[in-house]
Amino acid sequence: MTRKNWRRTPFFRFGLLSDMAVRRARLIWCCAVLLTVSPAAAQTKRAEKERPTGDKDSQREKRSTDDKKGPVDFRSQNFLIHTDLAADDAKQLLERLETMLELISAYWGRPLSGLIEGYVVNDLANWPPGSIPQEGLPNIVAGAGVTITKSLSQGVGFVARAVVYSVANQGTPQHEAVHAYCGQTFGTTGPVWYSEGMAEMGKYWCKDDKSVQCYDIVIDYLKSNAPKSLNEIVNGKEFTGDSWQNYAWRWALCHLLANNTNYAAQFRPLGLALLRKEPTSFEQVYGEMASEIMFEYRFFLAHLEQGYRADLCSWDWKKKWRNLKGSATTTATVKADRGWQPSGALVAAGATYQYKATGTWRLGKDQPEHRADGAEDGLGRLVAAVLTTENKDGGQEYVLGEQFELGTEGTFKAPADGKLQFRCRDAWGQLADNQGTMTVKLKARGKK
Numbered sequence: 001m002t003r004k005n006w007r008r009t010p011f012f013r014f015g016l017l018s019d020m021a022v023r024r025a026r027l028i029w030c031c032a033v034l035l036t037v038s039p040a041a042a043q044t045k046r047a048e049k050e051r052p053t054g055d056k057d058s059q060r061e062k063r064s065t066d067d068k069k070g071p072v073d074f075r076s077q078n079f080l081i082h083t084d085l086a087a088d089d090a091k092q093l094l095e096r097l098e099t100m101l102e103l104i105s106a107y108w109g110r111p112l113s114g115l116i117e118g119y120v121v122n123d124l125a126n127w128p129p130g131s132i133p134q135e136g137l138p139n140i141v142a143g144a145g146v147t148i149t150k151s152l153s154q155g156v157g158f159v160a161r162a163v164v165y166s167v168a169n170q171g172t173p174q175h176e177a178v179h180a181y182c183g184q185t186f187g188t189t190g191p192v193w194y195s196e197g198m199a200e201m202g203k204y205w206c207k208d209d210k211s212v213q214c215y216d217i218v219i220d221y222l223k224s225n226a227p228k229s230l231n232e233i234v235n236g237k238e239f240t241g242d243s244w245q246n247y248a249w250r251w252a253l254c255h256l257l258a259n260n261t262n263y264a265a266q267f268r269p270l271g272l273a274l275l276r277k278e279p280t281s282f283e284q285v286y287g288e289m290a291s292e293i294m295f296e297y298r299f300f301l302a303h304l305e306q307g308y309r310a311d312l313c314s315w316d317w318k319k320k321w322r323n324l325k326g327s328a329t330t331t332a333t334v335k336a337d338r339g340w341q342p343s344g345a346l347v348a349a350g351a352t353y354q355y356k357a358t359g360t361w362r363l364g365k366d367q368p369e370h371r372a373d374g375a376e377d378g379l380g381r382l383v384a385a386v387l388t389t390e391n392k393d394g395g396q397e398y399v400l401g402e403q404f405e406l407g408t409e410g411t412f413k414a415p416a417d418g419k420l421q422f423r424c425r426d427a428w429g430q431l432a433d434n435q436g437t438m439t440v441k442l443k444a445r446g447k448k
């Protein structure tokens, strides 16, 4: 990109404005971080799908020829990128950015203000010295990205312009484009946990797909470490660009709150209020549900895998419960494509209960039908667990007991006092395509 080209872009006019008023401008830095992992291990299923097909050697040859040309400008409806990516790759990236922008604009209910400009670097060696503004260079050298938003107050409104500096891989351009959208549209990107958590979500965002699709290393890290407390994530003294591990926690919290049906309805207005700098806080919005969120957050982390659907695994906290005593019976409906579902029965530790399940379900559209005994490998079987509450640190904490097997009919002894839950046993990341419902009748058979 020559200086001449640069002056032809509509941003030059804005550039003059911000140069003149730069002392009154507010600058917001939002970074992406380098995921310290080998490229092979970092591939997601989705990234695999996105990769162009064809002979790899010929692609490499084509790429190396293109690379020699140096950075070129590419334009789509809402983006202008300066990049050394091969033309096909640059166009594919613009398509992905446009799709993501459509999704996030719909989510936040506001169209993008202005055009997003970015430097997307495949190989720094292709860029002549001075061709990337110094403000963004260190983050690119570090293998990551940064979005710098200059925001100017104008009466009651504002004018904001964001510039993205990003390496071409690891979904970094998408991450930075979320910051740029927020910066230009709202004049701010929100507090660090929200800003970075949502930008990480943007990196993975896919139309009509709520499933977890992120880097395996992120899932492995979250599952193998003690959960970071919500307070630490939301109120910790953390800063943008700190570490990919901190980004993983922020993503996990934002993904859960945006998709779990118990919290999603409040999460969007909370985010909008944070972006508009209206008086609100995480505690104010979710304080009443602290125990439930804490439980579902831990549950999400414990069962996280590719394909996990936080919406389908949302807990039903509104269910009415009653003690199952004497000759009383209760009937529960259990869907094959959901996580744990309430039976409505409060069970007592050591008491024996009799159950009978009618109906069939299948573990996928073209899979065989099963009764509640499931398949030979144990999948598709009706299983149960008891949710108990413990008083801890002055508050209430939910604890889910060990899962135990049921089947088509029989008896079981309740392992604890609490709320009996049912589900169809299947991999947590593969519930979405399950079909069918089981009706489970339950009654007490007296204590032993």
Ligand SMILES: [Zn+2]
Pocket: 030, 031, 032, 175, 176, 179, 195, 196, 199, 240
């Ligand atoms: Zn960021």
